[in-house]
Amino acid sequence: MNVGFRVDNCSIERTLAIVGEKWTFLVLREAFNGVRRFADMQTMTGAPRQVLSARLARLVDEGLLRKVPYREPGQRQRDEYRLTDKGRDLYPLLVSLMHWGDRYMADPEGPPVVLTHRDCGAPIEQHLRCADGHEVGGPREITPRAGSGARLKSA
């Protein structure tokens, strides 16, 4: 975000260069659901074969997914796709998308899926908190400051 310096090294923009596209997010959604195989990805996302192939290759190139070979009896060897740590770290992003959609885009009956805490069953919420432990309600309680990589505007 910009507060009087340049945006050409913006982290949002660079992230979108990798994941800023519907099919890519849907591939990641399925990866988080444990879907690993091309045919299953195709069924679940509805992505055209070539699009899916291109998106998976990109995510592997960028280190968000890794390919692991497998072989079904009587079949040729194929690859399955597994999330790397870098890919898994996109989880908060998927949760943000899902929660906003649940709030504003769900059918009258309610959201299709609820994320719950494995240990106690209570629904998951996403919070902002500062490193000193204060709860932060939203953008009005946040001040953007120049980071160590900030580039000042020349104008």
Added chain:
Amino acid sequence: MNVGFRVDNCSIERTLAIVGEKWTFLVLREAFNGVRRFADMQTMTGAPRQVLSARLARLVDEGLLRKVPYREPGQRQRDEYRLTDKGRDLYPLLVSLMHWGDRYMADPEGPPVVLTHRDCGAPIEQHLRCADGHEVGGPREITPRAGSGARLKSA
């Protein structure tokens, strides 16, 4: 996310239908930075004029931005664009994008911007927590369950 039921009412997919595109996220980034005017949006995002115009119109149609007329001395009346509550609720999504990018895409010098708590100055972090107050580390501690709008697979 999918756990044995259909994905055709997926909240992630529906959200991406509105915001799943690079320029739209960059427009939202600038809106959160307090940028309200077309020319400033254009400068900050680098979006082609027609693209920016289309994205702003879409965000207004979907109720994420609202138009408010203004008039500079000697100029015709124009509209500026302000976040609605619905738009402002996308903030966690922008924070997720930014933090992931800071971690994996930043230059060696570090991230360009740091979000800090207005009151104490400490950097902002995003956390997952369940409604019973337990901290949740990540996807492995989360179980997706059918929500009230879940559609069972017919097959």
